[in-house]
Amino acid sequence: MKRLALLASALLIMAMLAACAGGPASPASSGGDTTTQTDSGGSEQAASAREVLIGYTASQTGKYNVESTRQVNGLNQWMKEVNDAGGIKLADGTVVTFASKSYDDESNGDRVQELYTKLATTDGADFLISPYSSGLTSTASPIAEQYEKVMITTGAADDANYTQGYTGIYQVYTPASKYLTGAVDMLKAKAPDVKKLAVVHENDKFSTGVADAVKAYAESLGYEIVLFEGYDSATTDFAPFINKIEQSAPDAILGGGHFQDGSTFARQLAEKGVDVPYMALLVAPPEPTFADLGDAAVGVVGPSQWEPLAKFTEAAASSAGLTWVGPTGDTFVSDYQAAYNDEPSYHAAGGYVAGMMLGEAIKQAGSLDSAAVKAALDSMDLLTFYGHLKFDTSAEAHGLQVGHDMVFVQWQKDGDGNLVKQVVWPAEGATADLITR
């Protein structure tokens, strides 16, 4: 009897273990978000049709949730459009439409490899899109490469990930090393009296990369860097830091980090009445909500991957000898607004363009074969509403974005005293002149 009880309890344990064993694998497999955009385009693909699955993780929770959500919205927008238009026809006559599968990465890297492996294997994703942020993308990259899946990265600007010998990772964003160098060019052209720069940055991967590059570039152009310093990501009070900047008396401040620190910094700088004529900050200024700062926002310049104001046209493409692909900026903005009731930020544009490039490469390759799609991406040289796109094809930095340039926006007051964003650089796309703070 006693034996029996022991045996029964042992069996109970085993059963529990088995239940756990089934657990982590099975619910996830049934639970991911699968978005299928139905084909309403009345196409007659009686011959053969195929649905292409795009896999990615999104940060539905945690600190990246806002940017990541916009990125996903952009991608979904593209999928809907391409499917509504009847999909893409391959060389063998197969018509492909697109669907996506995604999981929540919780804005942290712990399970990114697990989820990308799942996407690449059991979920059978044909192509991958990166998570948001350079760190998570670095973690996902070995998986994409290992399964020979093409992965288009968006929201992953740091250069380091593209110099690690990957062959199938392609970047949509302008890399960190070129993120802010345009601001130096702009100062050179528009504010020749500026001599002393303060480069200050958040101490994280992306911002440090940007700051290092901008420092080297500015020094090569003969600027004096009077202050070069990072601040902790959790910094809440910039007063000490601002005092330090005042001591070094720069003519312009370059740097920043992400939204919170950037907008806090701009606000406290204005509150303290620091008199520095020019200031360019990362990430925060292009965000529409930066206007909440009121007068503190006036004169602040920010680099943006894309702006609704930027006008890249088919005519510009043909005069530059480039292929034009996709909708115009205005169409993208109005469609996006209609779908999500939100003005698209560059994160949304990045998500859209990631999908569009993939589609374009499939069209060029005429096949879903990874090697053929890679070859098409390698030779890609396009102009889109988002700007010029071209990838580095050298072995050292394969997939690095070399075509795309940043645009610089500045918050200015219009005639009625309202805050508006103006494009101030590059000169050919400018909608207003650079002003001082």
Added chain:
Amino acid sequence: MSAQNNSGLQPPNTSAAPAPSRFRSGMMGRLLTPGLVVILVAIIAAMIYGATGGAARREAWYTVLLFVGLASSLNILLGYTGYVSFGHIVFFGFGGYIGFFAIYQLGWNLLPASLLGGAAAALLALGLGLAILRLRGAYFALATIGINEAMKALVINIPALGGPNGMVLNFGIYASYGGAAQAQWTVYWATAVLTLMVVLTSYIVKKSKFGLGLMAIREDEDAAEVMGVVAPRAKTWAYVISALFPGILGVLFFFKASNIEPAAAFNLNRSIELLVMVMLGGQGTVLGPILGAGGYQLLRTTLLTSDLALFGLKIKDIQLAVAGLLLLIIVLFIPVGFIGWLRSRSTRLRRWLE
């Protein structure tokens, strides 16, 4: 409460050291219990199950085994000595950093680098333990948070470790491990074996005289000292043992991820999750952290991907809040954790559930 009345302490007469000549057989006798069989079966079954369903299942089980290992190592300190460490993850991050540095800068192979990472974490624990284990209760818990944050701030300021950028491995490095796919299998098996070792160590510590000393410290540190337990030394060794494994696991984890950054390495939130896992399963038991870590992962995965809705809110949108509510219910009503609760229900089960 909880820990005290179910701690599985052997009756005092058997805990006293037997005569030297009989020590060996006594020790072996104490070690070979039905409970050990359950534990070994649990881990080995998980290991094999994880390895036999393709890469996706392996990855899911890698995460489970990793957290089982980390939670069990935390339990050696927390469960047996009662010292609540909020900063256990510092050993994972610090060991990971040292090992990653050896691979990235010095070109070491993964094996020696992992051992170096483990040794570094253990040494750190030795140094820290001598200092902060003097603190008790909340003071110790707070100090461990401080150590994790100070270490993160220090690493950010060391250019050789990549500063705020951290370090990124070249994909080519996996070629010397038979390609990326093979490297991931290697990491999986290494992690699985290490987890088995952590659990065995945890079991042996619990059954040993050393472990009894630790548990005496947990019940009443002053009384334990009076009874002849050299508390500072015992606590420090428990700390060192609990730090060794996370150090090695950290190197494997970041090698697999191919990059390391300060915020990812010294993630205080992950540290708190480990406490939750130990608590769910039952602190001070060997099986508890195993089931706690597995159960916690299962719970999070289920909630994260659930299509259920509660009062019009999708559960996956408020999964963190639901997990919090479940945790609260367990803390309030089953404070001894799942295994502790089973043990308290039936004396028969105790033999099986260590």
Added chain:
Amino acid sequence: MFDQLIVSVTDGMLIGVVYGLAAMGLTLIFGVMNVINLAHGPIMALGMFGVYLCYTVLGLNPFVGLIIVAVLGMLLGMIIYAGAVHRVIDAPHLSSLLSTFSVNMMIIGIGTAVFSTSFRNVNYSLGTVVIGPITVPGTRLSSAILALMVTGLLYLFLYRTRPGKYIRAVANNRTSAGLVGIPSTRVLAMSFGIGTALAAVAGGLIAMALPFTILSGGAFELKSFVIVVLGGLGNPIGALLGGIILGLIEGLVPVFTKVTWVPFIEFVLFILILLVRPQGLFGAKQ
């Protein structure tokens, strides 16, 4: 250099007072019931959102909003006490740490679903005050003054009123306080409520100066730990001084070295104080 020092000291003191207020709630709760409230940060974040919503939705002056935040904070604290703390108050530390952490998870989880993690900003200005080299934003100055006033009120409450004396009695020895007829459960709930209200008000003050998200409380929670240890665990007045010291460290260290060394110095100091003077810089030997 001298100017820079003066300016840094002023800035450090002004923000330090607000840090101190934030830590006061944490230390009061610890002093009374030996519970480290791990929901402290999210509660501060709720205070931030409280002031934000009063300002943007109800159109209230943020300082009026603070009163509402204080009252709601008090209620929330009593609810948390009844739901999550009361049952584990005599249990080992781990239980109360985990139960308050579960409250943390719930607030963050629901907060993220409701507010997302995008940034909010209370765009409210009181101009700037300029004295010689020192330029101080009006909101900062009034926040600091308000924080000092709240501290003064707390002191008067704890030392001059009957409920305040009850709280100190329960903090001293709960069992004997119960024996002389002090309703200890009610006093504990009230203390938790006051501690929560202090955290929420501090959050509200911070919201006037800095943009924030639902996750912003975390950084202040860590700072609060440091302050609480500097000032002595369980000593609300010490927390104010601890806050000022932390503010001064943040203000003065960057004058001499890189800003990124500040957190390292803070946390090393924190550990050293725990080791050498666990009763805090101002506490009497226990």
